[in-house]
Amino acid sequence: MTETTAIASAQASSPTGLGADHLAPHLDGAALGLAWTVPFAGLLLSIALLPMLVPRLWEHHFGKVAALWAAAFLLPCAARFGPATAAVEIWHALAVEYLPFILLVFSLFVVAGGIRIVGNLVGTPLTNTAILGVGTLAASLLGTTGAAMLLIRPLIRANQGRRRNAHVFVFYIFLVANIGGSLTPLGDPPLFLGFLKGVDFLWTMTALAGPMAFASGLLLALFYLIDRLAWRHETAARPAGRGPRRIEIEGLHNILYLAGIIAAVLASGLWRSGIRVPLGFGVERPLEGLVRDGLLLALGLLSWRTTRRSIRIENAFAWTPIQEVAILFAGIFATIIPVLAILRAGPDGSLAPLIALVGRPDGTPVDAAYFWLTGGLSSFLDNAPTYLIFFNLAGGDPTVLMGPLARTLTAISAGAVFMGANSYIGNAPNFMIKAICAERGIRMPSFFGYMLWSGCILVPLFMLVTVVFFAD
Template sequence: MTGMGIWGAVEAAHAWQVTPVAAMPFVLMLLGIAVLPLVAEHWWHSNRNKGIVSVLLGLPIVVYLLAHGEAGSHRLMHAVEEYAAFILLLLALYTISGGILLTGDLPAHPRTNVMFLGLGAVLANFVGTTGASMLLIRPLLRTNSERNRKAHVPLFFIFVVSNLGGLLTPLGDPPLFLGFLKGVSFFWTLSLWPQWLVANGIVLAVFYVWDSLAYRNETVRDRYKDERMVEPLKLHGAILNGVLLLGVLLVVIFQSPQVGEAFGKLVGGGNLMIPKPFGEVAMASLTLLSVLFTAKDVRQRNQFTWGPIVEVAVLFVGIFVTMVPALMLLEANRETLGVTQPWQYFWLTGSLSAFLDNAPTYVTFATLASGGEGFGQLAVTAPTILAAVSCGAVFMGAMTYIGNGPNLMVKAISDEMGYRMPSFFGYLLRSVLVLGPVMGLITVIFFRG
């Protein structure tokens, strides 16, 4: 951003008083994402219709901001810049991880399934929860295809790989990358490893007990068939796309001012931070290399399509634009809302993340906590608050199918492969029974005061 800079834009934005009516498009946008898949599933399935909703709700806010001169224009341009960085990262992770195919069919022992979920929990921090989910879900479902008592497997996969696992880096889950764009150090999220370990450790332990009991009740015939139908695991497209994923990781890391400065001192040069827009150009280039040089049959066998990332792109353009006045209202009225304790931030962020979308919810409550001073400053002055917001957004995105993007993708793939997936409320009941006590324990251990 040129001219006033980001924080100058924030100060100038207070030159006018934002009315609550200006936040209504943001509220309607989130409600649409939550409700329309339930009441108008066929209509909402079209990305064109999602785009129509984004434009209809976003366009009035564009006009509203531009009508307030330079201050509003700077706010709008900052939102556009953040959206571009956000969507290019997701596009890169989605495209590159979609060029890696894992084939094979292992014996469906409980320890094998736990290893799949544990690997996914770690991998999610490097390729995102979406990338890890798309890479591992089909091999896991194939591995368990000979079993009869297997409906719980994709549910726990959503809990762990599609959500809980992605807490440790900004690459892991979209909310954390938005935090990175707003000033949180790339490596700050590593400090959340105790919460990550407790949540994933307990859920994996519950899964192991559940899966062991289910496996014992399989018939001898099904167990025998499972042991006979074995195919070793094999990776396709991993060399090229593994290098490209490493490139994405390095680009994100070196977009951090702290990392650029530290490495600059190490090599005796200046600040090696990658400036805008070179980071975005690098992301786009890595994505293009994956598209051009990954074998077509790898993506075909992976059943790779552009639909999911297009869906994210058209929805989030509306979210980023409509969110601007809503965040300004929070900045102006934070003192009157009475939300001050870590447990309040954890549960408010988590509850809304479950039923709306965890990325804008994270930004909403982090903005409430910081008062618009920047999330990086919040990481220094109130790290427990930022940890509560981060954990609430990432962990409780697992509570419903609509809490995080990969959830519905995993459900669709599981349905396609013959697994009996529960309804929206059936899934909610199971998530409350499994994850509810875990979230309570997380509150007591980390966010009580």
């Protein structure tokens, strides 16, 4: 979901990657049946249905719902495998994966919220398409979360006078929060994980340039047509005159903080201190990870302290979106534990028939299956460990995967990045964008309503991507 969770996944993939943690009791995915996935599925259905069926209850008690589903996994886990195993699993998920995730999201949310892009932009079809295009390219440099948080507020302001504007932000999630992050390891967590595993930094750009340009080009063209049709029905949003457009940036010093966040994440993946800090329950974390988390927290607090309050007020900055993301994703990180354990068990796990689809009897890979299985699971699971699972299933040797099996690695990479757009929880910024839009009064689609959009637009698009790039 973020580059930091990718780092944690890479560290966890080696037998001793967690220091003393490998000596502590862990869930054996081969011993888990599909019933253990029920709490995760239940939480997803709660996120999807309760805001529509009982909106007031959800608004005031969504944290309790997430906690109940987390308990629905942890209590049976403690009873079946022992309290020590349950404690180690939940503490590992929180300390090694959730904490870095939420600190990165927090720092980007606060820093981007201190940058105000102002001007007389009006959300015409051409303007909206240009913003989505710029954001798509920026996502590979700033990361999908960074680019999404930077441009969401000016896009909201440009379209605030329009009655039909939800589609703008649906395509924003498709492009800026997901597909746009496919050109560099900085763009999206799975690619950063591949970089940590030995994939060349520039390989991603050359390998995924074609699929990314194809997918984003078709989406931008389709968006322009849809937005043009919607624009014909707008009257209040139309500008009175056609004067020159102007853009000004306030809180410009936050760009330095944004650069600091990117540098901290990148450095933590490259620096190897060799020092591991015990955190209890057999869990250890490398010093560089803790330093990164401290820097992220410090940069977020510095942005809060050094940015004029008027900028955040005019940006309609509020804490509600980050609170909702923090609470719900805590439940997701807890209930996802047995799902990932089953997937890691590979041919010995309950999902073995699904995983078997990626290879032929003679051992050659089925690239289309790698694309769809990696992507389909990344639509609902953390795409960083999902990428790692299929990376290892394809052999795990970066030299081979960049050479004879380059198309296989391209399929895995594209699936993990592109299909995070299939649901609100497929990638961290998706849910953040939805929450910010809802806070600003934009009527975003429901969980299933959004999946109707993605099913009608993205699934046919990904079929085309399969035919053009991954079909045998």
